Amino acid sequence: MIVDLHAHTTPRSNCSRTTLEELVASARARGLDALCITEHDVTWPDDELAEASRALGFTLIPGVELTTDVGHVLAFGPLRKPLWLGYRFEELVEEVEGTGTALVLPHPVRRVAGERALRGGRTPPAPEVVAASFAWSAVHAVEAVSTQTTPFEHELTAAGLAVVPRPSVGASDAHGPGLAGAYATRLVRRVSGAVELAEEIRAGHVVPVALESPTAAT
Numbered sequence: 001m002i003v004d005l006h007a008h009t010t011p012r013s014n015c016s017r018t019t020l021e022e023l024v025a026s027a028r029a030r031g032l033d034a035l036c037i038t039e040h041d042v043t044w045p046d047d048e049l050a051e052a053s054r055a056l057g058f059t060l061i062p063g064v065e066l067t068t069d070v071g072h073v074l075a076f077g078p079l080r081k082p083l084w085l086g087y088r089f090e091e092l093v094e095e096v097e098g099t100g101t102a103l104v105l106p107h108p109v110r111r112v113a114g115e116r117a118l119r120g121g122r123t124p125p126a127p128e129v130v131a132a133s134f135a136w137s138a139v140h141a142v143e144a145v146s147t148q149t150t151p152f153e154h155e156l157t158a159a160g161l162a163v164v165p166r167p168s169v170g171a172s173d174a175h176g177p178g179l180a181g182a183y184a185t186r187l188v189r190r191v192s193g194a195v196e197l198a199e200e201i202r203a204g205h206v207v208p209v210a211l212e213s214p215t216a217a218t
């Protein structure tokens with residue numbers, strides 16, 4: 001099955017300009033089987049997301065994009081702390097060892113090689129430096145491609161993965177209309193919820209895919 005692991009809705013993520021309904025329409029048009037909703041530091045109430053999934057007739061899987069001391073980290077599965085308290089990355093890594101929650105590193109080189117960093121005159125690091133970071137090896141998968149990262153970031157991430165191989169995923173990181181599903185992840189097994197999805201990510205049974213144009217007429 002193909003799932004988009006990373007998307008933001010308005011109004012729950014204030015950086016997003018797209019609704020849940022629009023994200024689902026876009027993901028469906030590209031032939032996806034499921035969409036993960038990963039707002040910044042807040043989760044949807046379980047019953048509310050389940051109800052939306054039923055109403056839209058599309059599998060929606062809860063996740064969250066946590067703000068940590070090393071940057072953003074996607075989490076799928078249970079978290080023990082109230083999210084408003086915040087997580088340090090090391091604390092998060094330690095906690096998920098016991099809970100089965102999966103961690104994915106989104107836009108892994110944005111801070112050092114993203115558009116803003118390069119415009120600011122930053123010299124991008126070598127792939128060896130990228131792959132030597134603690135986060136690179138501590139998460140269960142690295143986001144290799146998204147609509148919110150540049151071709152240069154994708155190249156540098158791929159080069160880092162060649163130095164220190166990690167499971168990698170694709171995801172839209174959609175914040176606007178028409179983007180959900182443009183990049184996504186192929187899973188070997190069918191999953192319907194966050195716990196099953198976390199098992200697949202932790203097992204490394206993930207492959208990034210690009211679905212640039214809708215595959216189905218809508």
Ligand SMILES: [Zn+2]
Pocket residue numbers: 065072106107
């Ligand atoms: Zn992010």
Ligand SMILES: [Zn+2]
Pocket residue numbers: 006007008065106173
């Ligand atoms: Zn995001």
